[in-house]
Each structure stands twice: as structure tokens, then as C-alpha cells.
Amino acid sequence: MKRIKTLSTRNLKNSLKTGGCGECQTSCQSACKTSCGVANQQCEKCK
Amino acid sequence: MIHQYKLNGYNIVLDVFSGAVHSVDDLAYDIIAMFEGSTEDEIVETMLGKYAYDTEIDRSEILDCIADVRELKESGQLFTEDEYERHACDFKNKSCAVKALCLHVAHTCNLSCEYCFAAQGKYHGERAIMSFETGKQALEFLIANSGNQHYLEVDFFGGEPLMNWDVVKQLVAYARSREAETGKRFRFTLTTNGVLVDDDVIEFANREMNNVVMSLDGRPEIHDALRKTPNGKGSYDIIVPKFQKFAKARGDREYYVRGTYTHRNVEFTEDIFHMADLGFTELSMEPVVCAPDDPYALTEDDLPILFEQYEILAEEMIKRKREGRGFTFYHYMIDLEGGPCIYKRISGCGSGTEYLAVTPWGELYPCHQFVGDPKYSMGNVWDGVINTGLRDKFKRCNAYARPDCTECWAKLYCSGGCAANAYHATGDITGTYEYGCELFRKRMECAIMIKVAESEE
Numbered sequence: 001m002k003r004i005k006t007l008s009t010r011n012l013k014n015s016l017k018t019g020g021c022g023e024c025q026t027s028c029q030s031a032c033k034t035s036c037g038v039a040n041q042q043c044e045k046c047k
Numbered sequence: 048m049i050h051q052y053k054l055n056g057y058n059i060v061l062d063v064f065s066g067a068v069h070s071v072d073d074l075a076y077d078i079i080a081m082f083e084g085s086t087e088d089e090i091v092e093t094m095l096g097k098y099a100y101d102t103e104i105d106r107s108e109i110l111d112c113i114a115d116v117r118e119l120k121e122s123g124q125l126f127t128e129d130e131y132e133r134h135a136c137d138f139k140n141k142s143c144a145v146k147a148l149c150l151h152v153a154h155t156c157n158l159s160c161e162y163c164f165a166a167q168g169k170y171h172g173e174r175a176i177m178s179f180e181t182g183k184q185a186l187e188f189l190i191a192n193s194g195n196q197h198y199l200e201v202d203f204f205g206g207e208p209l210m211n212w213d214v215v216k217q218l219v220a221y222a223r224s225r226e227a228e229t230g231k232r233f234r235f236t237l238t239t240n241g242v243l244v245d246d247d248v249i250e251f252a253n254r255e256m257n258n259v260v261m262s263l264d265g266r267p268e269i270h271d272a273l274r275k276t277p278n279g280k281g282s283y284d285i286i287v288p289k290f291q292k293f294a295k296a297r298g299d300r301e302y303y304v305r306g307t308y309t310h311r312n313v314e315f316t317e318d319i320f321h322m323a324d325l326g327f328t329e330l331s332m333e334p335v336v337c338a339p340d341d342p343y344a345l346t347e348d349d350l351p352i353l354f355e356q357y358e359i360l361a362e363e364m365i366k367r368k369r370e371g372r373g374f375t376f377y378h379y380m381i382d383l384e385g386g387p388c389i390y391k392r393i394s395g396c397g398s399g400t401e402y403l404a405v406t407p408w409g410e411l412y413p414c415h416q417f418v419g420d421p422k423y424s425m426g427n428v429w430d431g432v433i434n435t436g437l438r439d440k441f442k443r444c445n446a447y448a449r450p451d452c453t454e455c456w457a458k459l460y461c462s463g464g465c466a467a468n469a470y471h472a473t474g475d476i477t478g479t480y481e482y483g484c485e486l487f488r489k490r491m492e493c494a495i496m497i498k499v500a501e502s503e504e
Contacts, residue, residue, distance in 0.1 A: 001115045003075040006124060007502050009383040012066040012392065012459065013123060016134065019388020023198050025234075026147035027396040027462070028414060032377065033238070033260075034164070034307075034336045035468060035483055038391055039381045039460040039491065044198070046385030 010046070021045065049126060050456035051080060054496045055362055057503075061495065063456050064131070067124040068383060070499045074104060078112050083126060087113060135393045135445040143438070144194035147397070148185060149404040149415045152177040152215055153206040157242045158282055161273045162309060162343055164336050168206030170419035175407040176211040181428065182218040185405045188428040190229050202236040204404075204415060209243035219255045236260065240274070241286030241293075249296050257301060261290045264306040265318020265332075272311060273343070287325065294327055303377060305331040309343035313352045316360045323367070323374045331377035334486055336416070336468065345482065354489050361493035365500050379494040381460075392446065392459040398466050399425070399441025403432075413441055416467030441466065444476055451479040457488045 023044040027037065048063040058076040060069040071079065074094060081090045091109050098104040119125040154175045156168030168174070189199055201222065203215050215237070222233040237252055238260040252259050263286065264270040271281020294302055304327040308315035315332055322330050334353075337344050345353070360376060367373050396402070399413030406418055409428040417423035426433035446452060446463040464484060472480035 001118075003072045003112050004115055004119070005070045005502070006119070007068040007070065007383060007498060009066045009068055010386055010388075011123070012064065012389045013127070013130070015388035015390075016131075020390040022144070022146065022196060022390075022401070024387060024391055026200055026402045028149075028398065028402060028465075032305075032331065032333055033415065034333045035465050035487065037378060037460065037487065037490075038387050038396070038462045039494070040377065041387045041391060042382055043385050043387055043391075046382075 010043075018045075019043070048129065048454075048456060049079065051076060052492055054358065054492055055365075055500065057496055057499050059492075059495060059499055060125070061456060062119075062125050062127050063459060064127040064129050065123050065125075066383070066386075066459070067119075067127075068495055068498065069119070069125070070502065074098060074109070075112050075116070078109070079116055079125070082113075082116050082120075131389055131393050132447045134390065135447045143192070143400070143432075144196050145189055145192040145401055145403060146196040146198070147200035147202070147402040148189050149202045149204050149402070150177070150182060150185060150218070151205060151404060151406050151415070151418060152182065152203050152208045152218075153211040154407050155210055156205060156207045156240070157210060157277070158207070158240050159275050159277050159279075160240075161275070162307065162335050162337055162341070164416060165206065165418070170406070172419050177214060177405075177407040177409075179214050179217050179221075181405075181407065181409040182214055183221055184409060185428045186218065186222050186225065188431065190225060190231060192431065193231065197230070197232055198234055199231050200234045200236070202238060204238050207240050207242070208237060209239050209248060212243065212248065216251060219251075223255075234258075238262070240282070241289050242276075242282065244286070244289040244293055249293050252293075253296055253298075253300060259293065259297065259300075259302040260331075261286075261293065261302065261304050262306070263287065263290060263304050263322060263327075264308070265312070265315070266321045269312045269318055270306075273307075273309070291326055294329075301329070303329045303331045305333065305377070307333050307335050309335040309337075310345050310349060311343050313345070313349045314356060315353075316356045316363070319360060319376065320363065323372075328374045329377075330374055334483070336471070347482075350482070350485060353486060357486075357489045357493050361497055365497060368501075369504075378490045379497055381491075381494040381498060383498055389459075392462055395441075395445040395448070395462050396465060399438055399444070413437070414467060416465075417470075440476065448477045449479050451481070451484075455484070455488075457484070457491050460491045461487050 050061040058071045094109045234257040236258040237256045240262045267283040270283045274282050404412045404415045411425040412418045446458045452458045466476040468480040469478040470476045
């Protein structure tokens with residue numbers, strides 16, 4: 001597309017079918033400990 | 048739902064419910080803004096008027112761009128509908144598995160940091176260290192309650208966990224001895240203020256700890272103002288050489304140098320750049336969590352300065368990466384292709400359900416930030432979770448639990464936010480800590496902008 005560049009991203013809707021194993025890191029178990037963020041948690045299956 | 052914003056020269060459009068990220072030019076940006084509420088003719092007329100100065104933009108050009116936007120909508124990459132609410136409790140309802148413990152091996156500390164949410168390690172209670180027997184029972188509790196989860200996480204936390212180092216080492220050895228029989232794999236994290244770091248700690252941690260979190264607030268005068276030894280002196284000179292040695296020895300293994308910023312250093316990027324200049328490459332810097340009347344509490348007036356600081360940080364990170372001296376900032380880490388699935392994104396942080404904190408006496412709390420608050424005692428490592436009503440309340444604490452999140456574009460990035468922050472700000476774990484939300488949204492905008500910038504190179 002001439003005016004729109006789409007970055008490659010994980011399709012969240014598709015992950016309804018494939019996700020939910022729960023093996024990824026717990027949100028607070030890394031460096032924050034005071035605020036929640038899940039976006040920086042890597043999917044264990046995608047590693 | 049979409050979210051559009053302009054940052055650092057980029058026009059960015061997020062399609063919230065598909066996760067798609069688009070980098071667009073001005074015309075496409077304006078067309079997308081009008082697309083859902085206007086007819087094609089209205090869009091064309093508005094754009095012809097707005098871009099009358101641009102000879103390249105005529106009716107056909109605008110129609111082409113509208114067609115592209117329509118195509119993205121039809122392929123589920125723009126204006127995607129929210130279909131996730133009914134799944135929000137599925138993830139936690141599937142089981143009551145616990146997969147992570149924050150093990151408070153020492154409710155005591157060899158520093159006396161003024162802003163410590165743990166009240167200088169004591170969590171408003173008595174000083175104590177965890178016995179091996181209690182820690183061992185905590186590990187058994189985790190194994191027994193982890194269902195089918197393979198990876199189990201244990202964070203050695205405090206207070207200062209190195210004040211109970213021998214027990215930490217014994218607990219790691221015990222956990223490893225249980226892995227083969229149980230089919231579990233432990234991942235350990237050590238969070239330390241650095242005072243007691245020595246060669247033994249470095250060697251053991253590099254062998255056994257998946258992650259090490261080292262507490263440093265940045266510039267000497269900022270760090271020393273709040274992170275003091277019990278006799279009131281600053282701790283910067285004691286810990287920085289140790290952390291430098293530790294970080295270097297980590298090699299490719301994960302670590303973070305993690306700071307806290309307060310009202311006293313709202314220009315916190317100076318502290319992050321200082322950390323980077325000390326040679327650390329994995330950095331984190333968190334807003335202080337404290338009562339609003341504390342002298343170092345962040346204020347409404349600080350907010351625009353903090354927004355600007357996050358932008359400065361993002362732009363400097365792009366610049367330094369190009370120069371070959373890049374560093375990582377925890378809150379700008381975002382993996383667009385291999386990031387969390389939708390269940391993770393909507394089910395909340397896991398506190399009180401899959402993640403629990405354990406006191407030196409073996410008492411269970413929803414997370415480290417609730418420790419010491421008797422209303423949030425959940426049970427103990429011998430009897431398990433007794434207060435199942437409280438656990439159920441935390442189960443319902445997800446991205447759809449808070450009315451304020453309904454229209455928020457960032458809810459699939461924060462999963463509804465921190466329950467402890469919500470509780471401390473509003474008295475309810477399903478309240479909203481709006482100040483934290485403002486900072487979080489800004490960080491996500493910057494993180495995604497960095498990804499867009501990288502994609503242009």
C-alpha cells in the first residue's frame with residue numbers, strides 16, 4: 001500500500017485458538033514489581 | 048477500536064483488538080480518523096480541502112487510499128471488534144494453578160531507603176528471615192499446586208535476600224533436586240540492593256538464576272538521597288562497582304539494573320543515561336509507589352514533564368542503537384510478533400491466583416505489595432489458600448473488570464493494570480490508578496514508536 005505500512009504483528013484473534021498455555025513468565029516476576037505490563041512478556045511457544 | 052497518535056515524526060495507528068500496527072502518511076492518517084463516521088464523499092471533500100496545497104493529492108489518490116483502509120478493515124487489521132470479554136475469566140478459571148512465588152526470604156534490610164514500600168524490609172511487621180524448612184514447604188506448595196504448568200518461577204525477594212543467602216542456595220538446590228521427579232523446571236530470579244554481592248553470589252547466581260534485578264536509582268546524588276545505609280550515608284559507591292562486575296559476569300544471561308524515580312528526579316532520563324554510561328545495557332526505571340502526601344510522591348504537575356521524559360528516552364534509545372551503543376529499557380520491550388496471546392493480555396497480572404507472595408513465616412499474600420496487610424492474608428504454605436473468596440476476587444480482576452478500561456486503547460497491553468496500585472489509590476483492587484495509567488499509555492506509545500522507527504530502517 002502506497003500510504004500505509006503495516007508492521008508484522010501477532011494476530012490476537014488467531015491467538016484465541018492457539019494461546020492460553022500459561023507457560024509464559026508471570027507479569028511481575030521480572031523487573032517491575034510495581035506496575036503491571038503484559039506486552040513485554042514473551043510467548044513461550046514463540047521463543 | 049483504533050488508537051492514532053503522532054510521535055517523533057511518525058503517524059501511528061494501532062488496531063487495538065487485532066494487535067495490528069500501521070505506520071501511515073498524513074493523508075492516510077486523516078482518512079482513517081474519518082473512516083468510521085463519514086461517507087466516502089464526505090471524506091473525499093474534506094481531504095480535497097485540507098490537501099488543496101498538495102498537487103499530488105487528487106480525488107483518485109484519495110479514493111485509492113480509502114480503498115486501502117477498507118481492505119485493511121475487511122482483512123481484520125483495522126476497526127476490529129472486541130470479541131474477548133467473555134474469555135476474560137477463562138484463563139484463570141481453567142484451573143487454580145499457581146506458577147510463581149515471590150519468596151520473601153528476608154524481612155530485613157541492610158539499607159534504609161526512605162521510599163521503600165516494604166518499610167525498610169519489615170513490611171510494617173517484625174524483622175525476620177525465612178527458615179529453610181519454611182522455604183522448602185513453599186516450594187512443595189508450588190509444585191503441588193502448579194497443575195500441568197512446566198515452568199515454575201521463584202523470585203528471591205525481601206527486604207534484602209542476600210541477608211539470608213545460605214537459605215537461598217539451599218532452596219535452589221532443593222528445587223533442582225525435585226525437578227526430575229516432578230517434571231517441573233524452576234526459573235529463579237534474585238532481586239538485590241547489591242551491598243552483599245561478592246564472588247560467591249555472582250558465581251552462584253550466574254549458574255542458577257535466570258534473572259538478576261539490581262537496584263540502582265541512577266546518578267550518585269539521586270541514588271544516595273534515598274538509598275541510604277542505616278547510618279545515613281549513601282550506598283552508591285558501595286554497590287556500583289559490585290553491580291558492574293555482576294552485570295559483566297552475567298554474559299548473555301538476563302539481568303536488569305532497576306531504579307525508582309520520584310518527584311525529586313522527574314528528569315529521570317538523566318539517571319537512565321547515567322546507568323547506560325556506567326556500562327549497563329538492561330535497564331528499568333519505575334515510578335515511585337507511595338502515599339500522595341510523601342515529599343517524593345509524583346504530582347499532577349510532574350505528569351507533562353514525565354511524558355516528555357519518556358519521549359526523550361525513546362528518541363535517545365533509537366539514536367544510541369544506530370550508533371552501536373544501544374540499551375534495553377524494560378517498559379519499551381515489546382515483541383509485536385512473539386508477544387503474549389490474547390488470554391495473557393486480558394486475564395490480569397496473575398496476582399492472588401497464579402502468583403503469590405510468601406512471608407518469612409510461610410504466610411501467603413496475593414503479591415509482594417499486599418504483604419503485611421492482614422485483610423489480604425490468603426493462607427499459608429502448609430494449609431494452602433484458605434481465603435478462596437479473596438482468590439476468586441483476584442480471578443475476576445482482569446482487563447474487563449474496570450469500567451474505566453472500557454474505552455482505553457491500552458488495556459490489552461496492561462491487562463487492566465496493577466491490582467496493588469489500584470488498591471492503594473482507590474481502596475479497591477478493581478479501582479483505577481489513573482496516574483499510573485497515564486504513564487503506562489505514554490510508555491506504550493513510545494515503545495510502539497520505537498518499533499515503527501526500527502521498521503523504517
